[in-house]
Amino acid sequence: MDTMSEQGKAPGALGRMWRWLRRPAVAVASGTLLVVGIALGVAGWGGFNWAMELTNTEGFCISCHEMEQNVFVEYRTTPHYSNRTGVRATCPDCHVPKDWVHKVLRKVQATNELYHHFLGSVSTPEKFKAKRLELATNVWKGMKRTDSRECRNCHDFKSMDLSTQEGRASNLHQKALESGGTCIDCHRGIAHQLPAGADAAVAKLYQALGYKLAHEEGYFKGNGGNGGNGGNGQ
Protein backbone atom coordinates (compact mmCIF):
# COMPACT_ATOMS: atom_id res chain seq x y z
CA MET A 1 0.00 0.00 0.00
CA ASP A 2 2.81 2.30 0.96
CA THR A 3 4.53 1.76 -2.37
CA MET A 4 1.23 2.42 -4.10
CA SER A 5 0.92 5.92 -2.53
CA GLU A 6 4.52 6.70 -3.39
CA GLN A 7 3.66 5.99 -6.99
CA GLY A 8 1.41 9.09 -6.90
CA LYS A 9 -2.03 7.51 -6.60
CA ALA A 10 -4.35 9.11 -4.00
CA PRO A 11 -4.43 6.83 -0.95
CA GLY A 12 -7.75 5.28 0.07
CA ALA A 13 -9.19 5.36 3.60
CA LEU A 14 -7.12 2.34 4.60
CA GLY A 15 -4.02 3.87 3.16
CA ARG A 16 -4.52 7.10 5.09
CA MET A 17 -4.97 5.21 8.33
CA TRP A 18 -1.84 3.24 7.61
CA ARG A 19 0.09 6.44 6.96
CA TRP A 20 -1.22 7.96 10.21
CA LEU A 21 -0.05 4.89 12.04
CA ARG A 22 3.32 4.93 10.30
CA ARG A 23 4.04 8.60 10.97
CA PRO A 24 1.95 9.77 13.91
CA ALA A 25 2.22 13.14 15.60
CA VAL A 26 4.91 13.29 18.30
CA ALA A 27 2.38 13.54 21.16
CA VAL A 28 0.49 10.49 19.95
CA ALA A 29 3.71 8.58 19.42
CA SER A 30 5.14 9.21 22.85
CA GLY A 31 1.71 8.71 24.45
CA THR A 32 1.32 5.33 22.81
CA LEU A 33 4.86 4.40 23.77
CA LEU A 34 4.15 5.34 27.36
CA VAL A 35 0.85 3.45 27.62
CA VAL A 36 2.17 0.35 25.90
CA GLY A 37 5.36 0.60 27.92
CA ILE A 38 3.50 0.79 31.21
CA ALA A 39 1.20 -2.08 30.22
CA LEU A 40 4.14 -4.25 29.21
CA GLY A 41 6.03 -3.23 32.33
CA VAL A 42 3.17 -4.16 34.62
CA ALA A 43 2.60 -7.43 32.82
CA GLY A 44 6.30 -8.22 32.73
CA TRP A 45 6.97 -7.33 36.35
CA GLY A 46 3.83 -9.06 37.57
CA GLY A 47 4.58 -12.09 35.43
CA PHE A 48 8.14 -12.26 36.70
CA ASN A 49 7.09 -12.09 40.31
CA TRP A 50 4.22 -14.50 39.72
CA ALA A 51 6.57 -17.02 38.15
CA MET A 52 9.08 -16.53 40.97
CA GLU A 53 6.37 -17.12 43.56
CA LEU A 54 5.41 -20.32 41.76
CA THR A 55 8.91 -21.59 42.49
CA ASN A 56 8.38 -20.58 46.10
CA THR A 57 5.86 -23.26 47.01
CA GLU A 58 6.21 -26.56 48.80
CA GLY A 59 4.69 -28.27 45.77
CA PHE A 60 7.47 -26.94 43.57
CA CYS A 61 10.18 -27.92 46.05
CA ILE A 62 9.05 -31.52 46.36
CA SER A 63 8.51 -31.92 42.64
CA CYS A 64 12.14 -33.11 42.71
CA HIS A 65 12.47 -36.55 44.27
CA GLU A 66 15.67 -35.50 46.08
CA MET A 67 13.61 -33.16 48.23
CA GLU A 68 10.46 -35.26 48.42
CA GLN A 69 12.05 -38.51 49.53
CA ASN A 70 14.75 -37.23 51.85
CA VAL A 71 14.24 -33.92 53.59
CA PHE A 72 10.48 -33.61 53.15
CA VAL A 73 9.60 -36.92 54.82
CA GLU A 74 11.78 -35.97 57.79
CA TYR A 75 10.22 -32.53 58.05
CA ARG A 76 6.75 -34.10 58.23
CA THR A 77 7.49 -35.49 61.68
CA THR A 78 8.59 -32.15 63.15
CA PRO A 79 6.76 -29.26 64.85
CA HIS A 80 7.20 -27.01 61.83
CA TYR A 81 4.87 -29.35 59.94
CA SER A 82 2.34 -30.18 62.65
CA ASN A 83 1.98 -28.58 66.05
CA ARG A 84 -0.30 -27.34 68.83
CA THR A 85 -1.29 -24.02 67.22
CA GLY A 86 -1.74 -25.21 63.63
CA VAL A 87 0.74 -22.76 62.13
CA ARG A 88 2.90 -24.38 59.49
CA ALA A 89 6.17 -23.25 57.99
CA THR A 90 6.80 -24.86 54.61
CA CYS A 91 10.11 -25.20 52.73
CA PRO A 92 10.37 -21.64 51.31
CA ASP A 93 9.43 -20.05 54.64
CA CYS A 94 12.77 -21.19 56.05
CA HIS A 95 14.90 -21.61 52.94
CA VAL A 96 14.01 -18.56 50.83
CA PRO A 97 14.36 -14.97 52.12
CA LYS A 98 11.17 -12.93 52.22
CA ASP A 99 12.51 -9.56 51.03
CA TRP A 100 12.86 -9.11 47.28
CA VAL A 101 16.58 -8.46 46.82
CA HIS A 102 17.71 -11.41 48.93
CA LYS A 103 15.02 -13.58 47.40
CA VAL A 104 16.23 -12.90 43.86
CA LEU A 105 19.83 -13.51 44.91
CA ARG A 106 18.78 -16.84 46.42
CA LYS A 107 16.93 -17.73 43.24
CA VAL A 108 20.05 -17.03 41.20
CA GLN A 109 22.00 -19.29 43.56
CA ALA A 110 19.35 -21.96 43.05
CA THR A 111 20.43 -22.38 39.45
CA ASN A 112 23.41 -24.23 40.91
CA GLU A 113 20.95 -26.59 42.60
CA LEU A 114 19.22 -27.15 39.25
CA TYR A 115 22.60 -27.97 37.74
CA HIS A 116 23.27 -30.55 40.45
CA HIS A 117 19.76 -31.94 40.07
CA PHE A 118 20.42 -32.72 36.41
CA LEU A 119 23.89 -33.94 37.26
CA GLY A 120 22.28 -36.31 39.81
CA SER A 121 24.62 -35.27 42.62
CA VAL A 122 22.22 -36.40 45.36
CA SER A 123 19.90 -38.58 43.27
CA THR A 124 19.95 -41.57 45.63
CA PRO A 125 19.54 -41.74 49.43
CA GLU A 126 23.15 -42.99 49.65
CA LYS A 127 24.52 -40.05 47.66
CA PHE A 128 22.40 -37.66 49.69
CA LYS A 129 23.64 -39.11 52.95
CA ALA A 130 27.25 -38.85 51.82
CA LYS A 131 26.79 -35.17 50.97
CA ARG A 132 24.48 -34.30 53.80
CA LEU A 133 26.97 -32.90 56.31
CA GLU A 134 28.39 -30.53 53.69
CA LEU A 135 24.92 -29.34 52.65
CA ALA A 136 23.77 -28.89 56.24
CA THR A 137 26.94 -26.96 57.07
CA ASN A 138 26.17 -24.59 54.19
CA VAL A 139 22.76 -23.88 55.68
CA TRP A 140 24.16 -23.39 59.21
CA LYS A 141 26.79 -21.03 57.86
CA GLY A 142 24.20 -19.02 55.94
CA MET A 143 21.89 -18.84 58.94
CA LYS A 144 24.68 -17.68 61.23
CA ARG A 145 25.78 -15.00 58.74
CA THR A 146 22.26 -13.58 58.33
CA ASP A 147 21.40 -13.76 62.06
CA SER A 148 18.91 -16.54 61.26
CA ARG A 149 17.00 -14.17 59.01
CA GLU A 150 14.41 -16.69 57.85
CA CYS A 151 13.67 -17.86 61.42
CA ARG A 152 13.18 -14.25 62.43
CA ASN A 153 10.32 -13.80 59.99
CA CYS A 154 8.26 -15.57 62.65
CA HIS A 155 10.51 -15.95 65.72
CA ASP A 156 11.61 -12.44 66.60
CA PHE A 157 13.20 -11.61 69.95
CA LYS A 158 11.23 -8.34 69.91
CA SER A 159 7.94 -10.21 69.97
CA MET A 160 9.09 -13.03 72.26
CA ASP A 161 7.66 -12.95 75.78
CA LEU A 162 10.40 -14.62 77.83
CA SER A 163 8.27 -14.61 80.97
CA THR A 164 5.82 -17.09 79.46
CA GLN A 165 8.54 -19.55 78.46
CA GLU A 166 9.67 -22.50 80.53
CA GLY A 167 12.36 -21.55 83.02
CA ARG A 168 15.20 -23.12 81.15
CA ALA A 169 14.23 -21.72 77.74
CA SER A 170 13.58 -18.29 79.19
CA ASN A 171 16.98 -18.21 80.85
CA LEU A 172 18.89 -19.29 77.76
CA HIS A 173 16.99 -16.95 75.43
CA GLN A 174 17.76 -14.07 77.79
CA LYS A 175 21.45 -14.88 77.58
CA ALA A 176 21.30 -15.21 73.79
CA LEU A 177 19.52 -11.87 73.52
CA GLU A 178 22.13 -10.14 75.68
CA SER A 179 25.16 -11.57 73.91
CA GLY A 180 23.84 -11.33 70.35
CA GLY A 181 23.25 -15.04 69.87
CA THR A 182 21.10 -16.31 67.06
CA CYS A 183 18.57 -19.12 66.57
CA ILE A 184 20.85 -21.50 64.67
CA ASP A 185 23.41 -21.39 67.51
CA CYS A 186 21.26 -23.97 69.30
CA HIS A 187 18.29 -24.90 67.13
CA ARG A 188 19.78 -27.22 64.54
CA GLY A 189 18.19 -30.38 63.23
CA ILE A 190 14.75 -29.06 64.10
CA ALA A 191 13.10 -29.68 60.75
CA HIS A 192 15.48 -32.26 59.29
CA GLN A 193 17.65 -34.97 60.77
CA LEU A 194 21.22 -34.29 61.73
CA PRO A 195 23.97 -36.07 59.83
CA ALA A 196 26.69 -38.10 61.51
CA GLY A 197 29.40 -35.82 62.87
CA ALA A 198 27.10 -32.80 63.07
CA ASP A 199 28.30 -31.54 66.47
CA ALA A 200 31.97 -31.69 65.49
CA ALA A 201 31.23 -29.95 62.18
CA VAL A 202 29.38 -27.15 63.95
CA ALA A 203 32.21 -26.65 66.43
CA LYS A 204 34.66 -26.42 63.52
CA LEU A 205 32.42 -24.03 61.57
CA TYR A 206 31.96 -21.66 64.50
CA GLN A 207 35.66 -21.66 65.18
CA ALA A 208 36.34 -20.78 61.54
CA LEU A 209 33.75 -17.99 61.63
CA GLY A 210 35.16 -16.68 64.90
CA TYR A 211 32.12 -17.39 67.06
CA LYS A 212 31.58 -19.36 70.23
CA LEU A 213 28.78 -21.84 70.79
CA ALA A 214 26.30 -21.40 73.61
CA HIS A 215 27.88 -24.04 75.86
CA GLU A 216 31.35 -22.62 75.20
CA GLU A 217 30.04 -19.23 76.32
CA GLY A 218 28.96 -20.82 79.59
CA TYR A 219 25.23 -20.40 79.01
CA PHE A 220 24.47 -23.61 80.88
CA LYS A 221 26.44 -22.78 84.00
CA GLY A 222 24.79 -21.55 87.17
CA ASN A 223 21.04 -21.15 87.37
CA GLY A 224 20.58 -21.76 83.66
CA GLY A 225 21.96 -25.22 83.83
CA ASN A 226 20.17 -27.48 86.26
CA GLY A 227 18.02 -30.25 84.86
CA GLY A 228 15.95 -28.79 82.08
CA ASN A 229 15.32 -29.55 78.53
CA GLY A 230 18.28 -30.86 76.60
CA GLY A 231 19.83 -27.50 75.85
CA ASN A 232 21.47 -27.86 72.49
CA GLY A 233 18.57 -28.03 70.08
CA GLN A 234 14.83 -28.71 69.82
Add this chain to the structure above:
Amino acid sequence: MRNRVLLWLALAGALLAGQALVPTLAQTVAQNAGPVTSLRGEIAVDETGPASATVGQAKPTAGFGRAYRQQPPLIPHRVDGYQVNKDFNKCLSCHAWPQNAQFNAPKVSETHYATRDGEPTDEVSRARWFCTQCHVPQADAEPLVPNAFKNAREVGGAFK
Protein backbone atom coordinates in the same frame (compact mmCIF):
# COMPACT_ATOMS: atom_id res chain seq x y z
CA MET B 1 -36.56 -92.88 89.98
CA ARG B 2 -37.15 -89.27 90.95
CA ASN B 3 -33.40 -88.72 91.21
CA ARG B 4 -32.87 -90.20 87.79
CA VAL B 5 -35.45 -87.82 86.23
CA LEU B 6 -33.77 -84.87 87.92
CA LEU B 7 -30.39 -86.02 86.62
CA TRP B 8 -31.71 -86.26 83.06
CA LEU B 9 -33.33 -82.85 83.36
CA ALA B 10 -30.09 -81.38 84.65
CA LEU B 11 -28.13 -82.95 81.78
CA ALA B 12 -30.61 -81.62 79.19
CA GLY B 13 -30.44 -78.18 80.77
CA ALA B 14 -26.65 -78.19 80.69
CA LEU B 15 -26.68 -79.23 77.04
CA LEU B 16 -29.06 -76.40 76.10
CA ALA B 17 -27.07 -73.87 78.08
CA GLY B 18 -23.88 -75.08 76.42
CA GLN B 19 -25.40 -74.67 72.98
CA ALA B 20 -26.49 -71.17 73.83
CA LEU B 21 -22.98 -70.31 75.03
CA VAL B 22 -21.03 -71.81 72.17
CA PRO B 23 -21.56 -69.55 69.14
CA THR B 24 -22.36 -71.22 65.85
CA LEU B 25 -20.01 -70.80 62.92
CA ALA B 26 -22.41 -68.35 61.28
CA GLN B 27 -22.48 -66.23 64.42
CA THR B 28 -18.69 -66.18 64.63
CA VAL B 29 -18.38 -65.04 61.03
CA ALA B 30 -21.01 -62.35 61.58
CA GLN B 31 -19.13 -61.06 64.62
CA ASN B 32 -15.79 -60.95 62.80
CA ALA B 33 -17.31 -59.03 59.92
CA GLY B 34 -18.10 -56.13 62.25
CA PRO B 35 -15.85 -53.08 62.65
CA VAL B 36 -12.29 -53.90 63.59
CA THR B 37 -11.56 -53.07 67.19
CA SER B 38 -8.03 -52.12 68.06
CA LEU B 39 -6.31 -49.82 70.52
CA ARG B 40 -8.04 -47.03 68.61
CA GLY B 41 -11.37 -48.35 69.91
CA GLU B 42 -14.46 -48.52 67.70
CA ILE B 43 -13.26 -45.72 65.39
CA ALA B 44 -12.83 -46.79 61.79
CA VAL B 45 -9.40 -46.26 60.26
CA ASP B 46 -10.65 -43.51 57.95
CA GLU B 47 -12.29 -41.58 60.78
CA THR B 48 -10.68 -39.20 63.23
CA GLY B 49 -11.32 -39.97 66.87
CA PRO B 50 -11.22 -37.57 69.79
CA ALA B 51 -7.72 -36.55 70.87
CA SER B 52 -6.41 -38.62 73.73
CA ALA B 53 -5.67 -36.85 76.98
CA THR B 54 -2.08 -35.68 77.12
CA VAL B 55 0.13 -36.34 80.08
CA GLY B 56 2.89 -33.95 81.06
CA GLN B 57 6.48 -34.82 81.72
CA ALA B 58 7.72 -35.18 85.29
CA LYS B 59 10.75 -32.90 85.77
CA PRO B 60 12.11 -33.22 89.31
CA THR B 61 14.99 -30.72 89.57
CA ALA B 62 17.13 -33.12 91.59
CA GLY B 63 16.36 -36.12 89.37
CA PHE B 64 14.34 -39.21 90.24
CA GLY B 65 16.85 -41.09 92.34
CA ARG B 66 17.21 -44.82 91.92
CA ALA B 67 15.12 -47.67 93.26
CA TYR B 68 18.09 -50.08 93.30
CA ARG B 69 21.83 -49.83 92.73
CA GLN B 70 21.96 -51.05 89.12
CA GLN B 71 18.96 -49.03 87.93
CA PRO B 72 19.67 -46.90 84.86
CA PRO B 73 18.94 -43.31 85.95
CA LEU B 74 15.61 -41.95 84.67
CA ILE B 75 15.42 -38.86 82.44
CA PRO B 76 14.05 -35.77 84.27
CA HIS B 77 13.30 -33.77 81.10
CA ARG B 78 11.41 -34.03 77.83
CA VAL B 79 13.04 -35.93 75.01
CA ASP B 80 10.29 -35.78 72.36
CA GLY B 81 11.74 -35.29 68.94
CA TYR B 82 15.30 -36.02 70.06
CA GLN B 83 17.08 -37.72 67.21
CA VAL B 84 18.70 -40.95 68.31
CA ASN B 85 19.47 -43.08 65.30
CA LYS B 86 22.40 -44.78 63.60
CA ASP B 87 23.86 -41.45 62.49
CA PHE B 88 23.31 -39.10 65.35
CA ASN B 89 22.53 -39.14 69.06
CA LYS B 90 21.03 -35.97 70.45
CA CYS B 91 21.48 -37.11 74.08
CA LEU B 92 25.23 -37.26 73.62
CA SER B 93 25.37 -33.65 72.41
CA CYS B 94 25.10 -32.67 76.08
CA HIS B 95 25.76 -35.80 78.15
CA ALA B 96 29.00 -37.06 76.60
CA TRP B 97 32.39 -36.13 78.01
CA PRO B 98 33.94 -33.57 77.69
CA GLN B 99 31.12 -31.18 76.77
CA ASN B 100 28.87 -32.49 79.56
CA ALA B 101 30.62 -30.10 81.97
CA GLN B 102 29.85 -27.11 79.76
CA PHE B 103 26.24 -28.22 79.44
CA ASN B 104 26.05 -28.90 83.17
CA ALA B 105 24.68 -32.33 82.33
CA PRO B 106 25.38 -35.68 84.05
CA LYS B 107 28.16 -37.56 82.30
CA VAL B 108 27.48 -40.81 80.48
CA SER B 109 28.90 -43.63 82.60
CA GLU B 110 32.38 -44.85 81.62
CA THR B 111 30.93 -48.37 81.45
CA HIS B 112 29.33 -47.26 78.18
CA TYR B 113 32.72 -46.65 76.53
CA ALA B 114 33.77 -50.21 75.87
CA THR B 115 32.99 -52.85 73.29
CA ARG B 116 31.18 -55.97 74.43
CA ASP B 117 34.61 -57.60 74.78
CA GLY B 118 35.75 -54.90 77.18
CA GLU B 119 37.93 -53.04 74.68
CA PRO B 120 37.90 -49.34 75.64
CA THR B 121 36.46 -46.94 73.03
CA ASP B 122 36.39 -43.16 72.60
CA GLU B 123 32.77 -43.18 71.44
CA VAL B 124 29.75 -44.60 73.24
CA SER B 125 29.59 -48.30 72.42
CA ARG B 126 27.10 -49.19 69.73
CA ALA B 127 25.70 -51.74 72.17
CA ARG B 128 24.81 -48.82 74.46
CA TRP B 129 23.90 -46.35 71.72
CA PHE B 130 20.10 -46.22 72.03
CA CYS B 131 19.74 -44.46 75.36
CA THR B 132 16.00 -44.86 75.82
CA GLN B 133 16.26 -48.64 75.80
CA CYS B 134 17.27 -48.25 79.44
CA HIS B 135 16.96 -44.57 80.39
CA VAL B 136 13.39 -43.36 80.08
CA PRO B 137 11.46 -40.19 80.89
CA GLN B 138 8.53 -40.37 83.31
CA ALA B 139 4.96 -39.18 82.81
CA ASP B 140 3.64 -36.80 85.43
CA ALA B 141 0.70 -39.08 86.28
CA GLU B 142 -0.78 -41.23 89.01
CA PRO B 143 0.10 -44.95 88.81
CA LEU B 144 -2.41 -46.79 86.60
CA VAL B 145 -2.75 -49.51 89.23
CA PRO B 146 -2.54 -48.74 92.96
CA ASN B 147 0.52 -50.45 94.38
CA ALA B 148 2.74 -50.53 97.42
CA PHE B 149 6.10 -50.39 95.64
CA LYS B 150 9.10 -49.95 97.88
CA ASN B 151 12.61 -49.38 96.64
CA ALA B 152 15.49 -51.66 97.50
CA ARG B 153 16.55 -49.63 100.55
CA GLU B 154 13.04 -49.40 101.94
CA VAL B 155 12.57 -53.18 101.84
CA GLY B 156 16.08 -53.80 103.13
CA GLY B 157 17.88 -56.97 102.18
CA ALA B 158 20.93 -57.09 99.98
CA PHE B 159 20.91 -53.38 99.29
CA LYS B 160 20.59 -52.19 102.86
